[in-house]
Amino acid sequence: MDPALAADARRERRFFLSLSLPALVIVGSAAILPILWIVRQSFLTTAGEYSVGNYEKVLSSGLTWSALLTTLELSIGTLAVCMLLGLPLALALASARPRVANLLMAFIMLPLWTSILVRTYGWLVLLRRDGLVNAVLTGSGLTTEPLPLVYNFTGTLIGMVHYMLPLFVLPVYAAMRDIDPNLTRAAASMGAGLGLAIRTVILPLSAGGIVSGSMIVFIYTLGFFITPAVLGGGKVNPISIRIERTLSTFQDWGAASVLGLLLLVLLALVGVTFWAARLLLTQNKLGVAHA
Amino acid sequence: MKSFPITVESVRKAYGSYLALDDVSLEIEAGEFLTLLGPSGSGKTTLLMAVAGFVLLDNGKILLGGRDITRLPPNKRELGIVFQNYALFPHMNVLANVEYPLALRKIPRVDARRRALDALARVKLEGFAQRDIAALSGGQRQRVALARAIVFKPRVMLMDEPLSALDKNLREAMQYEIRRLHDDLGITTIYVTHDQREALTMSDRIAVMNSGRIEQIDTPERVYHRPLTRFVAEFMGEANIVPPGSVRRIDGVDALRETLMIRAESFHLDPAFAGPDGVALEGVLRAKSFRGENWLLTLELDTRQEVLISVPATLAAGCADLAPGQRVAAFAPAAKVHAIAGAKV
Structure with a gap:
């Protein structure tokens, strides 16, 4: 190879690599450095000495474990409701005519363009005792007493599902839209009714999108703060709220750092699980092959 | 295999102002190989999909073995369909694809396996049972699609331009094999193509279609040498x-x-x-x-x-x-x- 040409090729490769430099600098300074700082902080006592005291304190506290449980309950609950509402929705979108699908898609994306704070307070107005939903329920005689829809787990879940549903539907819809419509026709011609065709063809072939959507829901909801803070009314306390309270009430940076790392580990575990599930699915090793 | 006649009676289908099927009637005898031939947009695929049950008609009737199936859903019609792009399930291997219709019919696993392997042998795909669909060539996929369509003993075979994606030599070999398979099984077959030579080679009769109508339905020789209309004359050859x-x-x-x-x-x-x-x-x-x-x-x-x-x-x-x-x-x-x-x- 001509050394001058080889040098040109190297220079070109280096130039394109250098384009990622600003992003790398920002990620490095704004994400990785603070994490390292938090790790250091978690080993520091209030007196400024290194010890594992923070870990002992946090991990032996019942509050930590109940917060962890609440976090998982919220994430799993949100995911379950997203699946229940989102899978039929994605299927409807994927089988609608393109113009109708685009219109529906715009409606689904609309909430994403408004601030989460606005939306959360919007739900507060709708769901509280004298809110619109309860007014309709009691006014129409469906219930005699207003339902407790907010300042509890239900309210928090409603707010979180509202936020996550579009983000769940997007990858699922994309996966379902890419399925050749002749595949469902073929299944029908061989005797599969709609339910069977969905179970044996559409769901297995959109599994990748479903896993992606679930991962997005899980990872977002593990760290949710605003929605439980506003709609939970102090009764729903996931880890994010414990962290905030540890800092604002006790100014305990060490304990808060341990909680933060706990959340980080949880995220990593979820990430790895979903990533592995995706890998298995794309290699078709989960035995979804048989009807 | 028992074969069934098909009757299409004054079938009409419009998409908005576009008339895809304009009062089409057609009698297909039991065991016949009939080809719907025409340029794109002539209505041939619409007619095939109407028989399959995927196109809902505006008017008219379709009878299979004397029974009105116009409003019967596709999954109850018992038709073997070979699609233009094969429509094999990419998440199943060859065997699972061919066993699929049998599994739906709750046929015992051992029985289903034997019948699937028989069907694969019929299309000369012995030894391919465990292959992934992605690992097959176009011609092999075509054969899997055929095996999957015949394995559950359908009442009629419908084929929508099944050979259009293959290269010329393979196409000619497959024309011969599909016709042989038809003769072996004696199954009524409706075949759609825009290739007049393919239609002439394979068919008992050809229905030449143009803008939603059948211009002529006759034996290959008569359609070629005795065209009824100028369109048929020019479409069939120089x-x-x-x-x-x-x-x-x-x-x-x-x-x-x-x-x-x-x-x-x-x-x-x-x-x-x-x-x-x-x-x-x-x-x-x-x-x-x-x-x-x-x-x-x-x-x-x-x-x-x-x-x-x-x-x-x-x-x-x-x-x-x-x-x-x-x-x-x-x-x-x-x-x-x-x-x-x-x-x-």
Whole structure:
């Protein structure tokens, strides 16, 4: 190879690599450095000495474990409701005519363009005792007493599902839209009714999108703060709220750092699980092959 | 396998203002191989999908074995369908694809496996059972699709341009195999194609379709040599539509007053081939090209109309010496001259 040409090729490769430099600098300074700082902080006592005291304190506290449980309950609950509402929705979108699908898609994306704070307070107005939903329920005689829809787990879940549903539907819809419509026709011609065709063809072939959507829901909801803070009314306390309270009430940076790392580990575990599930699915090793 | 007749009665389907099927009626005998032939947009695939149950009709009836199936959902019709892009399930291997219709019918696993392997053997895919779909060639996928369509003993086979994605040699081999499979099983088959040669090679009868109507339904020979309309004449091959007055009888007995259809290959340069009652025409040679098995000559008649003449290379010793601009006479035997009723030129 001509050394001058080889040098040109190297220079070109280096130039394109250098384009990622600003992003790398920002990620490095704004994400990785603070994490390292938090790790250091978690080993520091209030007196400024290194010890594992923070870990002992946090991990032996019942509050930590109940917060962890609440976090998982919220994430799993949100995911379950997203699946229940989102899978039929994605299927409807994927089988609608393109113009109708685009219109529906715009409606689904609309909430994403408004601030989460606005939306959360919007739900507060709708769901509280004298809110619109309860007014309709009691006014129409469906219930005699207003339902407790907010300042509890239900309210928090409603707010979180509202936020996550579009983000769940997007990858699922994309996966379902890419399925050749002749595949469902073929299944029908061989005797599969709609339910069977969905179970044996559409769901297995959109599994990748479903896993992606679930991962997005899980990872977002593990760290949710605003929605439980506003709609939970102090009764729903996931880890994010414990962290905030540890800092604002006790100014305990060490304990808060341990909680933060706990959340980080949880995220990593979820990430790895979903990533592995995706890998298995794309290699078709989960035995979804048989009807 | 038991075979069933199909009756299509005054079927109509419109998409907005576009009429995809315009009052189509059709009788297909039990065990027949019928081809729907036409250009894209002629309604042939719409008609096939209507029989399959995927296109809901505006009007008309479809009967299968005497039973009205117009409103029966596709999954209850028991039809084997081979799609243009094969529509194999990419998340299942070859065996699972072929076993799929059997699994839906709750056929015991051992039985299902034996029947699936039998079907694969029929399409010469022994030893491919455990392959992934992605690892198959186009021709092999085609065979899996065939095996999957016949394995559950459907009442009718429907094929939507199944060979259009294959290259020429493979296509011709598969035409033969599909026809053989049909003859072995005796299953009523509706085959859709836009390739007239494929239709001629494979079919018992051909229904030539144009803008949502059947222009002619007949045996391959009759559709080719005795077209009812100008559209059929031109779609089936190189056809010369000659207006009255531009050809004469060789013996001069009769002035020809009808519009005639004469295929390019029916002409000869030697009047001896045409016989005394044949026809003759004369024109200026505008273009000639050698195509291996034949010479193709373009003559411009005195009426300014162009006529295409195909002369077999073995009989065309003089063709190489012909020069454009020269006057050339061509002759066709009476048997190859066909009058088209009501055709306009």
